Amino acid sequence: MSKLYDVIIIGCGPAGATAGLLLAEKGMDVLILEKKPFPRFKLCAGMLTRKTLDLCSTVYPGLEDELNRLEIIRNISDRYAISTGRERLYTGGSRYSYVLVDRERYDQMWHARVREAGAVVFSEQIVRVDIPESRVTAKSGRVYRGRFILGADGGSSRVRKTLALEKVVRPPWSKGSALALETFVPREKALFPDCPELFTGVVPDGYAWSFPGSSRQRLGICSAAV
Numbered sequence: 001m002s003k004l005y006d007v008i009i010i011g012c013g014p015a016g017a018t019a020g021l022l023l024a025e026k027g028m029d030v031l032i033l034e035k036k037p038f039p040r041f042k043l044c045a046g047m048l049t050r051k052t053l054d055l056c057s058t059v060y061p062g063l064e065d066e067l068n069r070l071e072i073i074r075n076i077s078d079r080y081a082i083s084t085g086r087e088r089l090y091t092g093g094s095r096y097s098y099v100l101v102d103r104e105r106y107d108q109m110w111h112a113r114v115r116e117a118g119a120v121v122f123s124e125q126i127v128r129v130d131i132p133e134s135r136v137t138a139k140s141g142r143v144y145r146g147r148f149i150l151g152a153d154g155g156s157s158r159v160r161k162t163l164a165l166e167k168v169v170r171p172p173w174s175k176g177s178a179l180a181l182e183t184f185v186p187r188e189k190a191l192f193p194d195c196p197e198l199f200t201g202v203v204p205d206g207y208a209w210s211f212p213g214s215s216r217q218r219l220g221i222c223s224a225a226v
Contacts, residue, residue: 009030012114014152046074100196
């Protein structure tokens with residue numbers, strides 16, 4: 001019979017890793033299952049606000065020092081801009097700086113921290129969640145059992161879909177889902193601003209963004225017209 005964990009967490013992004021860290025530090029036997037091995041790409045502009053940093057630091061003391069030590073921060077800006085494809089509509093400032101991080105390395109940092117706290121992390125893709133039996137089955141055929149199952153597996157959450165079948169929650173809501181694309185280009189100051197910039201009217205039912213990095217500019221679009 002497979003080991004019985006106190007908690008099985010599906011997904012080891014920042015949400016799953018935060019939950020795992022808090023539970024492991026309380027002495028619970030935690031298993032986290034993440035379908036992709038770390039480091040792995042994550043489509044995300046990677047901006048952390050002061051509110052986010054302060055909140056995360058309560059869970060991860062010394063977080064900002066760690067971000068600097070591991071050279072995860074790619075840019076810091078106290079300004080932002082909103083534009084169309086033709087003109088800049090507004091430029092503003094904030095008393096708190098926006099911190100732009102390398103999302104792959106940021107997630108890797110949380111992954112390492114939750115393992116240091118004692119949680120077990122496996123690279124497994126979940127294909128079945130059995131709520132009454134409190135167990136999950138991986139694509140590899142392995143079966144894991146836990147007293148509790150926590151879903152942190154994103155917008156297409158298998159945990160939520162299973163709970164919907166059990167009529168515990170509403171079915172996943174797909175209306176309004178959007179498609180996002182992101183790319184990186186060499187950063188040239190003459191072409192890109194030194195602050196996060198959002199663009200409206202560039203794509204139907206969506207927006208675009210331009211976020212500065214240390215050597216590359218992160219450009220992306222998101223549209224619900226798919």
